[in-house]
Amino acid sequence: MAQLYYRYSTMNAGKTLELIKVAYNYEERGKRPLILSPRVDDRYGRGKVVSKAGLDRSAMPFEEDSNLLDLFMAENDVAAVDCVLVDEGQFMKKHHVIELTEIVDGFDVPVMVYGLKNDFKNDLFEGSHYLLLYADKIEEIKTICWCGRKATMVARVIDGNFVRKGEQIMVGGNEMYVSLCRKHYKDGMIGDAATWPAGRAAQVPDEPSAGKDPE
Amino acid sequence: MAQLYYRYSTMNAGKTLELIKVAYNYEERGKRPLILSPRVDDRYGRGKVVSKAGLDRSAMPFEEDSNLLDLFMAENDVAAVDCVLVDEGQFMKKHHVIELTEIVDGFDVPVMVYGLKNDFKNDLFEGSHYLLLYADKIEEIKTICWCGRKATMVARVIDGNFVRKGEQIMVGGNEMYVSLCRKHYKDGMIGDAATWPAGRAAQVPDEPSAGKDPE
C-alpha cells in the first residue's frame, strides 16, 4: 500500500537536497526513481533539480497541461518505476495532484512531493492546497529564521524591502525570498542582510528565478 | 517559545478524547488549561466537549464574531492560563486563527487546536485553511477506513447514500459522516453499514449535529 507524501517547508530548507538523497537511496538498492519538475518558466526549464548546498540531478519537466499519470505510464513501460519524486510541488495544478493519487492508488508506487506550503502573502499555492487535501502523509522539512526560531513563513524581498503585495509567481524579477518565523513575518523584520548568502540578491537578475524555490 | 499546534484528523479519530487527555495532564501538574469550542449551532451549544469513547469536559463556547485574544486575556486575568485547547477547530474563522497566534506569540502560551482538515466534498474548511497556514506544527491523529487502510477523507452519508453535494455545514440534518481511505472515497464505497456503531444513524435526528464532528 503505497502512499502520497507531501514534504513541505519554507524556502531554503533543503527540499531539493532531500529529494536527491531519496533518489540516490533508491538507486543504490537497484531501484528506479522518476523525478518530475514543473516547468514554470522557460528560462529555468532545463530539466534539472538543483540543490543550493550542492548536488543536482536531471529531471523530467512537465507543463501546466501535462498529464502526470500518462507520463508515468509511458516511463513505467520502458522500465519499472519504483518511486516518483516531484520537485517544486507548489507549482502543480489540481489535476496534477489528482493524477499523482492515481499513480499511488492504481500502481502501488509511492510518490513524494517536495514543495513550499505558504506563498509570500501567506496564502496557499494551488499545488499546496491540493496536496494538503489529497496526501496520505504531510511532513515538514524544518529550517530556522535568522533569529534561531523555527521558520514557518516566506517573505519576498525586493531591493532590500519586505513586500506583501504582488503576483504569487513572479517571472524574471529581482526578488529574493527569506524564511522567517511567524513573529518576524508579522513584524516585517528580515534580519541583517549581511547574513544572507553572498551574491544571492546580485545573482538573481542574471538568472531570473520566476519566483521559483531557488534551492 | 510556545507554539500553535494544529492536530487534524478525519471523523471519529478521537480528537476530543485527545484534547481531554491533554487538559487532564496539565491539571494533574497543577496547571490550568482553557478549553474553547465554537458555537456553530444553538442546539449543540451547551458548553461541553464530548468524546464518543466516553469522557466529557466543560468548555467555553465562542461565537463567529468572538475575539479569542480578548477572551483569553479576560480569563488570564482571573488566573494564569497555561495552555489553550480548541475543539472543532475547522469551524473557526480566519480572524480566530490569527487571534490564536497572538496568544502564542504575545503571551508565550501554547495553543493546541483539534479539528477536521477536509470537508465531505474534499475541500478545506475556513478554519483548516488558516490553521494550515499559521500553525507552527501540523500533526495528524490517525484513524482507519473500514478496509483497514489509513483514513484521510470524510464522506457524508444520508439515508445510507454517499452524497458529494450540499452545504459544507448542515444544520439539523439526518446525515452521518464516515472516515474513508482515498481509494474508497473515490469509489464511493462506504463499507458495510452493519459495522457502523449501533444506533448512530438513528440517533442523529434526535440530536441534530449541525454537521459537527460528533466525537
Next chain:
Amino acid sequence: MAQLYYRYSTMNAGKTLELIKVAYNYEERGKRPLILSPRVDDRYGRGKVVSKAGLDRSAMPFEEDSNLLDLFMAENDVAAVDCVLVDEGQFMKKHHVIELTEIVDGFDVPVMVYGLKNDFKNDLFEGSHYLLLYADKIEEIKTICWCGRKATMVARVIDGNFVRKGEQIMVGGNEMYVSLCRKHYKDGMIGDAATWPAGRAAQVPDEPSAGKDPE
C-alpha cells in the same frame, strides 16, 4: 504490510487512554482489537487496563513465560484479530517482543505497544530495550514537567523524597512516580507536592502498584 509500533512516554502521559481510544476506533469500524497486559503483580493482575483520566477496558493478562504468538493464534482462531494492543510494554521480556514481531510479519496484523522507555534510574527496561531494537515505528506520547518543559524522565519519590537507588520494579511499595524534564531530573527537583493529584501518595499503600505505570 503491518508494522510494530512502540509508543513510549514518561508516567502519566495518557498511554492507556490512547490505547483505549485506538481499541474503540477499531471496534467502531467493526474490527476486533486484542488487548494484552503483562501480569507483573498478582494483586494488580485483574485483567484490566485503567486510564487515570477515566475509562477502562478488560485485557488479557500474560505471564513472564507466556508465548504471545500462541496466545494470539488461539484468539485469532476464535475470530479474526485486526490489531493487537499491549499496555505496560516495558514489563515485557525479550521473547515477548520477538513474538510480537512474528504476529506482525507472519499474520500482517499491526501491533501497538504502549509503555515507559526510561526507568527511575534512567536505564532502559527490558521491554523498552527490545522494543527500541525491533519496532518499525518509535513514537512519543508527550507530556510536561511541572515547569512546563517537555518531560523525558521519570523520578521515584518515596515519602516526598526523590530516590535514585532501588529495584527497577518495586512490589507493594509506597513509592510514587513523577515525570520530569531532564534538567529537573538532574537537579532532583520534583516540584511543589501540592500540585500533585490529591490523594495519590496516600492511595498507594491501599493498592500496591508493583512499580507499575498507574495510569
Next chain:
Amino acid sequence: MAQLYYRYSTMNAGKTLELIKVAYNYEERGKRPLILSPRVDDRYGRGKVVSKAGLDRSAMPFEEDSNLLDLFMAENDVAAVDCVLVDEGQFMKKHHVIELTEIVDGFDVPVMVYGLKNDFKNDLFEGSHYLLLYADKIEEIKTICWCGRKATMVARVIDGNFVRKGEQIMVGGNEMYVSLCRKHYKDGMIGDAATWPAGRAAQVPDEPSAGKDPE
C-alpha cells in the same frame, strides 16, 4: 529551550548528507554550526564527514576520552556556536552523551546527533543506548530494504555472506553493511548483490572503514 535530537537510521540512509544540509542552512542564515565526529580508527580519522551521495565537510574529531563540553566551550569562546552536529553518534561513550546534555541545558544550544541505532547483531551501540535515554527528540531518517519495505536493521556481509557473529566494531576488515527490513534480516536474505553499489565491496580493503557508517 534548546533540545538534544537523536536522528537515527540504518546504514546508507543519508544521515551525513542530512547533517551537511543542516550545517549549510545554519551558515546561510549567518549562524555557526560546530561539527563533531568520533575518531574510531586512525586511518579514517581525517577530520571530515563524507556523504556517499556527494558533499563533504570538515569536522572536529574527538577521542574516546575527549570531554565534549570542554571542547564546545573552547570553540564557543572563539566565536559563538549556534548548534552542534555530531556524526556517527553510535560510537560515542556514555560520558559523551551526558556532556552533550550539558551543552543543551547549560548553554541553550541545540545539539543534533546522527547515527545508527542497531548494530549488525541487532544490539544497541553504547552511543545509541544513551542517546535513546537522554535525547529530547528521537527521530528516524528512513530508508528502504532491497524489497522496497522500510529498512530497520543492519546486516554485516563478508565475502557475500550474511554474518551474525563478531566484534561490534571491526577495524580494517573487508566487511560491508546492508540495510534490511526485519523480515529479511530474520531470513538472512540480503538481496541481489548485483544491485549493490558498484565497487563498494571492492573498495573496502583499500580504505578500511573500521565498522564505520561509510555514508
